[in-house]
């Protein structure tokens with residue numbers, strides 16, 4: 665991954681003279697900040713900038729975010745028209761207050777106001793899942809539709825719903841968290857207080873946990889899988905997908921089971937939200953492209969008839985979706 669120190673020079677643009685009206689998107693993760701300047705269509709205008717942070721509290725981390733923002737503004741360009749910050753947190757998108765960010769261990773941090781002071785212009789703050797979905801809805805695989813569901817598949821499973829042209833927030837800003845839809849009654853424990861959740865079977869951590877159980881149940885059959893991972897502890901969903909492609913029988917069984925659980929989850933989500941476009945996003949989906957085809961077939965064959973018409977598409981934006989979505993979100997007048 666490209667990395668730039670905050671002291672690095674601003675990226676040179678190959679896109680002509682300085683321009684007004686560009687947007688700046690920032691994505692604050694647990695270990696780094698991504699920053700990118702985009703146009704109104706979400707097209708990058710310069711290479712992204714990555715700045716690491718030490719997760720050592722809001723003051724220090726927000727200083728790094730501001731550094732990333734400054735470094736990412738192409739040399740000689742005017743101020744961005746809008747700045748958006750995406751963050752894995754429960755966020756009040758109206759005020760920019762971060763209620764709770766588990767990875768950063770933040771509670772009630774006025775991130776929007778503090779960053780706005782540092783940059784000298786307003787900053788809109790939005791949950792990262794919501795930001796990624798916003799990018800897909802406005803300029804990506806869901807563009808042109810008023811009813812879109814974006815399923816985010818990574819270590820966990822998340823989602824965001826656009827219904828009737830509105831990105832749903834929910835009573836406590838957690839609408840669309842379908843990773844915690846129970847799909848197996850009395851099933852595997854989850855990171856939430858529930859059990860049998862969608863992500864406990866199909867999320868990256870859920871697949872890895874099921875794989876470790878399979879190896880413990882039959883260490884001889886699982887030996888090749890462990891060898892590929894390096895150790896039982898390092899066994900990941902990516903290892904399982906790669907081993908399946910290489911013909912490993914234990915991985916083959918795990919992946920087919922994962923696809924079965926995935927079908928159940930997707931059918932439930934499509935029935936509940938009735939999207940006309942169903943977008944599959946996230947690193948885990950990129951690692952197993954068959955998820956798109958499987959989702960399309962299960963929605964067509966198993967959803968109640970009106971919901972069965974949803975069209976399934978892979979996401980357009982990759983790992984920069986939250987940063988780009990935050991930029992586009994910030995440029996949209998507040999609702």
Ligand SMILES: [Zn+2]
Pocket residue numbers: 843844845854855856857858859861
């Ligand atoms: Zn759960």
